[in-house]
Amino acid sequence: MARPVVHFEVIGRNPGQLRRYYGDLFDWTFDTPSPVAKEVSDADSYGFIELITAEDGTGIRGGIGGGEGYEGHAVFYVGVQDVEAALRRAESLGGIRVMGPATSPNGLVVGHFKDPEGTLIGVAGVS
Secondary structure (H helix, E strand, O other): OOOOEEEEEEEEOOHHHHHHHHHHHHOOOEEOOOOOOOOOOOHHHOEEEOOOOOOOOOOOEEEEEEOOOOOOEEEEEEEOOOHHHHHHHHHHOOOEEEEEEEEOOOOOEEEEEEOOOOOEEEEEEOO
16 A cells, blocks of 8 residues: 655754744744654754645645754655554665654654665654
8 A cells, every 4th residue: 555745854953943944934833842752853842833735735744853963854754554564674675774663752653764875764653
């Protein structure tokens, strides 16, 4: 079964500055702080972007966070039923696990891997 993209993130060393930048650039607003796994961002530095939809009703939720010890990157998350299984499958196909599974305070489980060309991709689910 095909899996949808369900979330995106921008992570950096100065998440407040990033939120101001993207807020000014795209008129985004944030719910800060938002629950997040410590492997993804400092807990007090993560902000979910309010869902914004196109005229046809489509849209993807996102977040901006990070902190001093987090390397800057942007990543999108594909929704999966089992994060560990998805990470193992990615590895079996030539990818490299980077992080996870990691669980946020609200129960969301996430993981990161790099595809065979080194592109960072995320998977997200509840198990």
